[in-house]
Amino acid sequence: MLRKLLTQVVLILFLVSAVSLSAQLPVNNNGRSPFVKVVKNTRAAVVNIKVEFTPKFNNKRLPLNEDFFKFFSPNPFNNNMQPKQRKSVAMGSGFIFKQKGKDLYIITNNHVVENGKDGEITVSLADKAKYKAEIVGLDPQSDLGVIKITIDDGEDVTVAPLGDSDDIEIGDWAIAIGNPFGNLGLERTVTVGVISAMGRSNLHFSENSPIFQNYIQTDAAINPGNSGGPLVNINGEVIGVNSAITSTTGGNIGIGFAIPINLAKKVVKDK
Numbered sequence: 001m002l003r004k005l006l007t008q009v010v011l012i013l014f015l016v017s018a019v020s021l022s023a024q025l026p027v028n029n030n031g032r033s034p035f036v037k038v039v040k041n042t043r044a045a046v047v048n049i050k051v052e053f054t055p056k057f058n059n060k061r062l063p064l065n066e067d068f069f070k071f072f073s074p075n076p077f078n079n080n081m082q083p084k085q086r087k088s089v090a091m092g093s094g095f096i097f098k099q100k101g102k103d104l105y106i107i108t109n110n111h112v113v114e115n116g117k118d119g120e121i122t123v124s125l126a127d128k129a130k131y132k133a134e135i136v137g138l139d140p141q142s143d144l145g146v147i148k149i150t151i152d153d154g155e156d157v158t159v160a161p162l163g164d165s166d167d168i169e170i171g172d173w174a175i176a177i178g179n180p181f182g183n184l185g186l187e188r189t190v191t192v193g194v195i196s197a198m199g200r201s202n203l204h205f206s207e208n209s210p211i212f213q214n215y216i217q218t219d220a221a222i223n224p225g226n227s228g229g230p231l232v233n234i235n236g237e238v239i240g241v242n243s244a245i246t247s248t249t250g251g252n253i254g255i256g257f258a259i260p261i262n263l264a265k266k267v268v269k270d271k
Helices: 002-024 035-045 110-118 261-269
Strands: 046-053 069-071 088-100 103-108 120-124 130-139 144-150 173-178 189-200 215-218 230-232 238-246 256-260
Touching: 035 046, 035 088, 035 173, 035 189, 035 230, 046 103, 046 110, 088 110, 088 173, 088 238, 110 120, 110 130, 110 144, 120 144, 130 261, 144 261, 173 215, 173 238, 215 238, 238 261, 256 261
Parallel strands: none
Antiparallel strands: 046 088, 046 120, 069 238, 088 103, 103 144, 120 130, 130 144, 173 189, 173 230, 189 215, 215 256, 230 238, 238 256
């Protein structure tokens, strides 16, 4: 009798735990994750950016592999190689934030596209269509850049809605979308985490670290190639521009940084 009673108690506790866990799971009335709708409304606005250029070398070793903090657009050349005058390729992410007729304007990082000043920038849309891009404006002090493409008639376009980065709190959901390890074909990868901290500053990424730093910190997985992609809230609005990570391995360890979208809005107005 006692054994039967204990079995019933254990079963009741298990059922209560199961109900409690299911109530906490982030699902909607249809049993789907709320992130599904967010991704459907935003993912197609994310673009793949490829920059081809001839690097300019000097006798000073580049610091990228020597810093604890690292920018995370893939390093287009090996620091141990002897300088060679040949084309290099860098890849990163960006997102469409404005459309004027057939002109699409894309926010990304300065460090993703700055070498395009003396090279060639190619943007790939969600439907695989490719367009040559021109630089509209660069701001190394905030590490933001705006580029523009002119699309063909009939091109289907998604414009990412911009949110309010002053309206987020630590612990809020954060969804990162971008192109990690761009040469592997992993375009528009979606990862989910939370806002880990706000107002991160005085971070040293390289000798060209941005002067204006007010980063959003997130544990949403971001990796080399995610630079310039959007950090999105649960409403599908862009709240940040993914820009850097801290890593002991060169890959994601759960500490990433995004430029607040409100800062990006101010910089874009000046461009």
